[in-house]
Amino acid sequence: MTPHRSLDKWIRQNPHKVDLILGLGIWLVFGLLAGIMLGVSGNGWQLAILGTVQTLPLIWRRRHPGLAAGIIVLAHLIQVAVTDELLPSQIAVPITVYSLAAYGRRWQSFAGLAAGFVGALLASIRVGSWSAGSSPEGAVRNFIGLGLLVLVAWTFGDLARTRRLTLQTLEDRARRLEIEREQERALAAADERSHIAREMHDIVAHSLSVIITQSDGARYASEHDPGIARETLATISQTGRSSLREMRRLLGVLRSDEEASTRPLPALVDVPELLDATRMSGLAINFAQVGTARRELPAGAELTVYRAMQEALTNVLKHAGPEAAAGVTLRWDNRGLQLLVSDNGRGAGALGSSASGQGLRGMAERVALYEGDVEAGPTPGGGFRVSVFIPYTED
Template sequence: MLVHRRFYAWIQANPGKVDFWLAVAATLIFALPFLLMRGGQFVEFVLSAAICMALAWRRRRPVAGAAIQAAACILQLFLVPVTALPADFFALVAVYSLAAFAPRWASVGGLILASVGGVLFIVQYSVIPFMETGYQLKTALEQDAPVWVALEAGLLVAWMFGDLTRTRRLALQALQDRARRLEVERQQERELAAADERSHIAREMHDIVAHSLSVIITQADGARYASAEDPAVAPKTLGVIAETGRGSLREMRRLLGVLRGDEAASTRPLPSLADVEELLGTVKRSGLETALSITGTPRRPLPPGAELTAYRVVQESLTNVLKHAGPEASAEVTLQWTPAGLKLGVLDNGLGAASALHDDGEGQGIKGMDERLSLYDGTLKAAPAAGGGFRVEAFIPYTEA
């Protein structure tokens, strides 16, 4: 970084220190010489020092600093009646500081007070001395008119520059506040997105692991007893277990690829309604008799996410049948296309009312299905069927453009 830029950055970061040392420098230049003069002009030194040192508060406490300067200038009219003080120049700085850093009432009030003070200044140090030398009041006023106009114009220009600085400062502050708010909002959005993604991944993990393990456990238990009478059952059962495990492993790798940011993994196709028959085939091989019924014609395709949701509902429902419906159970899956959307049903003939516990131990299965469906304005009903068994009914409406 260049030296002047570093210096400018330091000034912007330390305005209080800058004002203090400028006030000290002004005191040394405009006040200290009065004290060093022969005989020492103590009153002039004190008044000049007050005017100069008040500059140290021109940004942090502009009203207090301007009040000190105004008090010193008023006392000057009475205590130093002959000559003005060089430090009076800083009245322009006071007007600028009030316009730039003080409230609006103090800004306007400071300009009016400085204008009146300018008139008194000219009267005290110019008009009265002219009249004492024999000039008439009219002549003295005419002689001092250009000075008065120049002084008032200088005060007005200082106030205008201060007001422009104030406007720029407030605009910059508003932009900074807006940037901070946007950053906070972005952070909140990132946190919400991360929480939503964690929930989505948790649902996917549950669907994949719960279904696959249910099939594997069912096959393993069945093979353990069946192989005692027919050893030929074991190879077939182990083949189903291996196939189910490999499918689950592929799905897990896809999810882990998404977490790692692996584009090749994240772009692989997700399950859809077209994969329901394959899902039922896997379930049949695990020993659960299933039937699929599809009626109606879709008015238009569902979004890919909605089809994935429908697939997961079927998968979760069949997994619950495997886990809870008991032996010799069967299930029927129905997909009915209506003008409003897709009606989906899974009915088993298992344990009936006891199957109200169709869920994993922590209630994540039905809860996960309901959360998935709510994303697409869908509904879910899961309860024991009247004639025995357990029924899951879901509805996914078409997404209107």
């Protein structure tokens, strides 16, 4: 970093130290100078005191601009009353007007401008009345010169105030944007975690349910019919491999691996394959499709229906009990697609959509993304029923 940039950075980071150095410098050079150079008439100590009061408050010009300006204005009024000399300490006047415009309140800024004009007028009249051969034209010229000096100082101070407030506004906006970006990042991460949890539950829960059911059947069948046991073990192997492929695909997406599997996500065309895989677990399934689609569903909505059917069939395998049968219906109408999955088992232990299970809760979250609804609960005649409805997307 270059020296002037380092100095500029230090000045911006230490404004009060800068004011202290500036105020002491002006006091030493222009305040005491009055007593040293003008003390030949015998009143040097009085002028030194007056110069000190006029310049030393500049130390607080930024921290307490109103108080510092009040002391300086009072000192200059005293000067107008006791002497007609122009003191070097009067350099504090434009600095005070600038400081009020830049750092004071708005009313203090205009009050400083008005006080500067009044002081210029009083100084012009005072100097003109004590000067030999003075004329009104000379007093007017003095007033115009001093007034322009006050006006220029106030203008630069007001511009500095506007720039400072603009920078503060931009910094506040940047800070708010950063906070909002962090919040959006956290919300996106939480949403992605929920999505991953739903995907992993749907994949693992269904596959493990099939594997457990087939394993139990193979254990009993191995004692009576080894052929059935071999078929059952083949089903377990196929289900495990399919689940492993799905897990690898999901983990590949999480790793952002360019070589991750590009296998498409399940959709409605994959429903027959899901039903066949579930039937291999020994569950009798009656499938029916009623009506035709009036318009296409988004790919995400088709995945939601697939996962909802997968979760409902998994619950049948886990909770319906032995020798249960399930019915699956896809019904298209003019409003959207409705999925019905019911069984004649034990009612899934009265499990409802408000229960704490991850499966039905994840199903409800998925469906809610497409403004659909889920109803799940035991049926009066025994068994369990899941109803999922997803409306068509508005064009």
